[in-house]
């Protein structure tokens with residue numbers, strides 16, 4: 737992330753947007769987590785998302801990964817009061833086994849607060865989300881689409897990969913291609929932003 741985007745994502749207005757708008761929408765689509773759920777946040781930034789995952793979604797623990805060590809450091813300061821309920825690791829969402837030792841089906845919920853559009857191989861990140869979710873587990877996502885990234889303001893102010901970005905439909909199709917079922921989604925500002933929740937189906941005869 738460049739300096740403008742870093743300043744934006746660590747600002748009070750970004751936190752208000754998450755707290756007042758994104759969380760209620762995601763709760764409407766996916767509900768709170770079953771007590772005891774282990775959650776994962778990919779691209780945790782300064783850690784406010786992990787705080788919401790614990791306090792508003794009801795996760796028992798959060799493992800959070802970010803590529804940028806400076807962000808992990810900031811998140812560590814914000815989340816220190818949660819003690820061993822939070823594990824912060826520097827690494828990539830495209831290889832959660834290397835970053836966190838994440839086995840298949842090891843998290844009951846995965847959260848993406850605006851990070852997958854930063855990843856050149858975004859499909860690899862979706863594949864990892866699908867791999868680590870338990871059957872019945874949920875993927876809560878908030879994303880920025882190709883439509884937004886093509887806007888002159890975005891291109892002037894921020895620094896994102898430019899090849900092979902996704903529309904809302906392409907993102908949702910990729911979830912389905914990995915066996916996830918979209919429980920609900922919406923787009924905002926002429927398709928610039930996508931919010932939604934998808935679930936990994938429980939095989940016939942299994943429990944959530």
Ligand SMILES: C[S@@+](CC[C@H](N)C(=O)[O-])C[C@H]1O[C@@H](n2cnc3c(N)ncnc32)[C@H](O)[C@@H]1O
Nearest residue numbers: 745779780781802803804807828829849851854
């Ligand atoms: C727009 S910020 C969002 C941060 C935070 N989720 C929020 O909503 O404030 C994108 C974050 O994704 C991180 N990131 C980019 N590529 C990543 C990757 N491959 N794996 C993990 N984190 C990544 C960046 O370092 C940055 O902290």
